[in-house]
Amino acid sequence: MHVTSEQRLDDGVLERAFTLGEIPGILWTPEAASLSAPVPLILLGHPPLGLRKMYARLAARARQSAAEGFAAATIELPGSGDRPGWPALDQARADLRRTMQAGEPVSDGIVDALVLPLVDKAVPEWQAALDAFLSLPEIGGPVGYSGGVISLGIRLAVVEPRIVAAGLFAGSLVPRVMFEEARQVTIPLHVLLQWDDEGNDRQAALDLFDAFGSQEKSLQANMGGHTGVPQFAGDAAIQFFARHLTSGRAVRSAGQGS
Amino acid sequence: MHVTSEQRLDDGVLERAFTLGEIPGILWTPEAASLSAPVPLILLGHPPLGLRKMYARLAARARQSAAEGFAAATIELPGSGDRPGWPALDQARADLRRTMQAGEPVSDGIVDALVLPLVDKAVPEWQAALDAFLSLPEIGGPVGYSGGVISLGIRLAVVEPRIVAAGLFAGSLVPRVMFEEARQVTIPLHVLLQWDDEGNDRQAALDLFDAFGSQEKSLQANMGGHTGVPQFAGDAAIQFFARHLTSGRAVRSAGQGS
Numbered sequence: 292m293h294v295t296s297e298q299r300l301d302d303g304v305l306e307r308a309f310t311l312g313e314i315p316g317i318l319w320t321p322e323a324a325s326l327s328a329p330v331p332l333i334l335l336g337h338p339p340l341g342l343r344k345m346y347a348r349l350a351a352r353a354r355q356s357a358a359e360g361f362a363a364a365t366i367e368l369p370g371s372g373d374r375p376g377w378p379a380l381d382q383a384r385a386d387l388r389r390t391m392q393a394g395e396p397v398s399d400g401i402v403d404a405l406v407l408p409l410v411d412k413a414v415p416e417w418q419a420a421l422d423a424f425l426s427l428p429e430i431g432g433p434v435g436y437s438g439g440v441i442s443l444g445i446r447l448a449v450v451e452p453r454i455v456a457a458g459l460f461a462g463s464l465v466p467r468v469m470f471e472e473a474r475q476v477t478i479p480l481h482v483l484l485q486w487d488d489e490g491n492d493r494q495a496a497l498d499l500f501d502a503f504g505s506q507e508k509s510l511q512a513n514m515g516g517h518t519g520v521p522q523f524a525g526d527a528a529i530q531f532f533a534r535h536l537t538s539g540r541a542v543r544s545a546g547q548g549s
Numbered sequence: 550m551h552v553t554s555e556q557r558l559d560d561g562v563l564e565r566a567f568t569l570g571e572i573p574g575i576l577w578t579p580e581a582a583s584l585s586a587p588v589p590l591i592l593l594g595h596p597p598l599g600l601r602k603m604y605a606r607l608a609a610r611a612r613q614s615a616a617e618g619f620a621a622a623t624i625e626l627p628g629s630g631d632r633p634g635w636p637a638l639d640q641a642r643a644d645l646r647r648t649m650q651a652g653e654p655v656s657d658g659i660v661d662a663l664v665l666p667l668v669d670k671a672v673p674e675w676q677a678a679l680d681a682f683l684s685l686p687e688i689g690g691p692v693g694y695s696g697g698v699i700s701l702g703i704r705l706a707v708v709e710p711r712i713v714a715a716g717l718f719a720g721s722l723v724p725r726v727m728f729e730e731a732r733q734v735t736i737p738l739h740v741l742l743q744w745d746d747e748g749n750d751r752q753a754a755l756d757l758f759d760a761f762g763s764q765e766k767s768l769q770a771n772m773g774g775h776t777g778v779p780q781f782a783g784d785a786a787i788q789f790f791a792r793h794l795t796s797g798r799a800v801r802s803a804g805q806g807s
Binding site for chain 2: 497500505506508509510512513523526527530534
């Protein structure tokens, strides 16, 4: 992990831009992180629009996390932002755009082509990034995953045991095979659904929520479109992480001792 | 309002049992209520099982409300508890029990007979009780309604302008006509749904949520059966009221001044 720039934000949060191999990313740590015990971490998911474009929203979420005493971090998705172009992904995006503009139903083939290669490629990258974050003395876990491409969150929740809780955003196209993976998820989940999300099939989102195997899963549905998540819903998501990443710390160390 | 007994609970909450005409009820006020400005009020709804049977759960909700600085109050439903029997209601209950034990679908007729007369009779009683509560110097509003028979909450939200926010529990049989009334509800709503509620039709609950006319409405669905509402969901409901009954005070007084 090579830090390329760092700045202290006005609330004391330390923001570090870095590269991990060729992958750019950003890490935010609360002011107190260097002074006290290692802090939990929230991985910030985001749509594949490039970190530069998503920066303002990511930084706001990171600062909210830092206010709860958590570090937050994210990396660029394959084919997005400053990373090398990915012609197959661009093709899938163009197919989706064309289909939606024509008012036609989005086929399973388009959704699969758009999401599955992205998840396959991104998951090991996020796991490698997690290795790097957890090797820093100021970050100790446990780790949560929050938002972004929901299929990435599902896959990570299944394959990455260091992630103990996930806040997912039911706002993107979900390949059918991910419903099967959803049944294998057992960590606590907090799922946000925008009831009038223009880019999302509400019934599919409810079916996906139903499919999750987790014993503790909570669906919070609010009015409004894709980007209209109300402030109080963001607060509730942070409280979810506060509940699981704080009490989880004790549970984890108890487990590690046995 | 005739106070029949009063006691100070260990957290300082003053609990007063009263009768209002022939209707028994309970009022809880936070310790600070007599010392500072008049406090907001939450009307505690409950299923028609009698206040005595529901006391422990009601008192717990009241104490949680008091911890946020709110008074809480409830009255006995018609035909329940110590109130005179209501043969038609008993008949409707017996019909429902028989139908469910036989594993037959519950007809609209049974639901209507069970709920509509109860709502028709209870609503003016709750409004009269509200008059009495708000005439006390320590209670100033605004007023929220919470839980219990959801159709009572819907009707009150439509007809009673002093109720500015409602936390509803999607856990009871809802007559079809109430879906029409739901469209007329415009106050902020926080709707709890137990995903695996054995006595509740999940799809009907989602349809009802969709029908509400409120611009701010939030559905919180959690795992578990009818009585398995997790602690954090109760906390979230209290936060909903804190948001609306506290900021609402300023909004209301601004409105009253114009």
